[in-house]
Amino acid sequence: MRATRGPRFGLGAEGARALLIAAGSTAVVFGVLAVVAVNSSGWPLFQEKFLNGPVFWEALPKVLGKFWINVQLFLIAEVLILVLGLLLAVLRSLPGPVFFPVRLLATLYVDLFRAVPGILVIFMLGFGIPALRIPGVPKDQFFWAVVSLTLLYSAYVSEVYRAGIESIHPSQTAAARSLGLSHAQTLRYVVVPQAVRRVVPPLLNDFIGLQKDTVLVSFLGVVEIFNEAGILESARFNFTPYLATALVFVVVTLPLARLTDVLLQREKNGRIASGGSRSAAAMQRVSQPLP
Amino acid sequence: MTGTGAALVVEDIWKSFGQLDVLCGIDLEVAEHEVIALIGASGSGKSTLLRCINLIEPVDAGRILIKGEEITAKGVNVDRIRRRIGIVFQSFNLFPHMRVMDNVTLGPRKVLGRSAADAETAAMVLLERFGLAEKARDYPDRLSGGQQQRVAIVRALAMQPDLLLLDEVTSALDPELVAEVLNVIRELAAGGMTMLIATHEMGFARDIASRVCFLDGGRILEQGSPRQMFGEPHEARTRQFLNRIIEAGRL
Ligand SMILES: Nc1ncnc2c1ncn2[C@@H]1O[C@H](COP(=O)(O)OP(=O)(O)O)[C@@H](O)[C@H]1O
Numbered sequence A: 001m002r003a004t005r006g007p008r009f010g011l012g013a014e015g016a017r018a019l020l021i022a023a024g025s026t027a028v029v030f031g032v033l034a035v036v037a038v039n040s041s042g043w044p045l046f047q048e049k050f051l052n053g054p055v056f057w058e059a060l061p062k063v064l065g066k067f068w069i070n071v072q073l074f075l076i077a078e079v080l081i082l083v084l085g086l087l088l089a090v091l092r093s094l095p096g097p098v099f100f101p102v103r104l105l106a107t108l109y110v111d112l113f114r115a116v117p118g119i120l121v122i123f124m125l126g127f128g129i130p131a132l133r134i135p136g137v138p139k140d141q142f143f144w145a146v147v148s149l150t151l152l153y154s155a156y157v158s159e160v161y162r163a164g165i166e167s168i169h170p171s172q173t174a175a176a177r178s179l180g181l182s183h184a185q186t187l188r189y190v191v192v193p194q195a196v197r198r199v200v201p202p203l204l205n206d207f208i209g210l211q212k213d214t215v216l217v218s219f220l221g222v223v224e225i226f227n228e229a230g231i232l233e234s235a236r237f238n239f240t241p242y243l244a245t246a247l248v249f250v251v252v253t254l255p256l257a258r259l260t261d262v263l264l265q266r267e268k269n270g271r272i273a274s275g276g277s278r279s280a281a282a283m284q285r286v287s288q289p290l291p
Numbered sequence B: 001m002t003g004t005g006a007a008l009v010v011e012d013i014w015k016s017f018g019q020l021d022v023l024c025g026i027d028l029e030v031a032e033h034e035v036i037a038l039i040g041a042s043g044s045g046k047s048t049l050l051r052c053i054n055l056i057e058p059v060d061a062g063r064i065l066i067k068g069e070e071i072t073a074k075g076v077n078v079d080r081i082r083r084r085i086g087i088v089f090q091s092f093n094l095f096p097h098m099r100v101m102d103n104v105t106l107g108p109r110k111v112l113g114r115s116a117a118d119a120e121t122a123a124m125v126l127l128e129r130f131g132l133a134e135k136a137r138d139y140p141d142r143l144s145g146g147q148q149q150r151v152a153i154v155r156a157l158a159m160q161p162d163l164l165l166l167d168e169v170t171s172a173l174d175p176e177l178v179a180e181v182l183n184v185i186r187e188l189a190a191g192g193m194t195m196l197i198a199t200h201e202m203g204f205a206r207d208i209a210s211r212v213c214f215l216d217g218g219r220i221l222e223q224g225s226p227r228q229m230f231g232e233p234h235e236a237r238t239r240q241f242l243n244r245i246i247e248a249g250r251l
């Protein structure tokens, strides 16, 4: 049984017709929307304040320059989040009564940071802790921005990992333990490698959220893309710099979003196919429940 | 009980899942090089017995001894015991993210501390012996069910266990793939491997077993040589069970 990939892009006569209809109806809908918008009474003012060409071209290089700060924030936090999230998930999966306090603490951590609005955490850590003036504790806003995002997102990411770990059938654990592998070795060599493969698409979704939430740290006074746009906005009393900022985020997020879709689709195809390679579906096939 | 010399001694073990009593006082003594066939209806407790011997399931009461050492005693290192007992499951349970070679060498490398080179050399000898040498670099989902199950057997053998437990290892296979797996087990029996085999393949059990145990409702109701068990079983329930098997065309 091979996967018969649907003729999504292979155009038969049917396909060509469908494509024409899709293109036609799209053109009509967007055309109507555009005509309505352009002819509405507020259009000239909107165009002046939001779609201002000269302001846009002046703002774009400036906001792009500051976007580098967001990228750094994102990259540093992301690495920390992936590590901390996995650690939390593993701690929550430790068996037996001895580890109850560990499981409890990890669970409380996850519940707490998922419940509290991110901006509160960022304010408390970014303003609150430096205000304590404890010797040796950094006052750098960028530092606390990274810490806040890491705390917040590791809670979400640990849940994603945990779902992945729990999706690995117990028979895999039984097989590993029966060889004499310890619990830790079983996690490390058998469970986690399979779980991580399965959770890539939902992790990418969390990356997209993190990427956008880097603008929250602008409230700490870190001059990143959003703050820069705000500075430009108040100088011109024009919102076009925000539009430029929004565009930057759309451009970096879209590929991630499409990649997530592709990976999810591939997994779905894998579930149907049986000749495929090491897909998540293939993993499930070999780990049927024991009778 | 003579105990100490035997490869395996199971003494009055009990096991229940909630309200359900699954093993109700199992006694069994297995000498070295013996091949024991466990037969009995679905749900009679064959898998649970094997899983208890391998300490995957803890027993509620009773003792299990391997070569005189009590493995059910408090404070025993279960990982050290499990490496001496191989188990092969009905559903293969190969690690899908590892190549065949890595499936086989994982235990020797991580548990026995063998070097990768040593483990792979030893694994290759086993894979060749069971006709799997060309598959060493493949992932499990490239293999037929029969090949996967043979790899699972090789994976257990690579740990050089004192005792091998086989839990209906052919039940998940297409009929034409059953023989290749049974032949592997025959070869192991000829080589003197001590084995406990839960099976529905009665013809196979008759050929290969030194002793056949009939499980019924969590007890070993009757045991004896294959000739006696399949020829003139004493118990009515054993006869009933075998008659049903014969009707189903499996003997
Ligand atoms: N983990 C478990 N939890 C609850 N019930 C179980 C579990 N494992 C087995 N059982 C039950 O124990 C009984 C014996 O099962 P099993 O040992 O698998 O029998 P067999 O292998 O002879 O078919 C069955 O009724 C089964 O449903």
Ligand SMILES: [Mg+2]
Binding pocket: A291, B046, B047, B048, B167, B168
């Ligand atoms: Mg069973």
